[in-house]
Amino acid sequence: MSIRLTCKEASRLISEGMDRRLSFMERIALHLHVGVCDACTRFSRHLGFLRRALQKMPGPDDPEAR
């Protein structure tokens, strides 16, 4: 992995970072990329939001959902 990530590589690491611990090099590279990339900054925020939304999703047994 190069230290210079493309958005494609960065977005994948952003997602994988939600499922596994990234290596030291991966974290550095991701930090460097996201720091200068608006698209990936948003992408990262959106994935965080998506996770919160799933946690708040009303279940079928949720009285409020009826």
Added chain:
Amino acid sequence: MLAALQGAGRFAGQSSVRTWLVGILKHKIVDSIRKSAREPISELSGEAGAENLDAYFETDGHFIDPPEAWEDPERALDERRFFEALERCLASLPKATASAFTLRELMGLDTEEICKELGISASNCWVMLYRARMSLRACLERTWFGGRAAGSK
């Protein structure tokens, strides 16, 4: 849920009734997912379905449609219609992908467990979750957040 109620009599110590119920629910879900996941795993043929992901990027690795700024997304969490939109997006995912994603985000299983349940490798699992998030993010942007800034739907 019926299985849970029938077994309730056997359960002693109510402090963890919830944990216990969630455990049962998890197993039920995993069971049905395991059954349904058998055929759709072929979705993974080719490099774990990575070819679908190419549709989001230019050949140089840039986003074709860069993620937009979402206006006050937290407010959407108070709207029931938002969750309906989210469910529609979830329903549009390939079955195995939706299963993996649901196990991860709704049930909070770690990827190791998910891979084991679905019988796929860890890296396939990460790709599936990545693909699910890419697709859901784009779907929400298209069906919910898109155009909201320009005027509400």
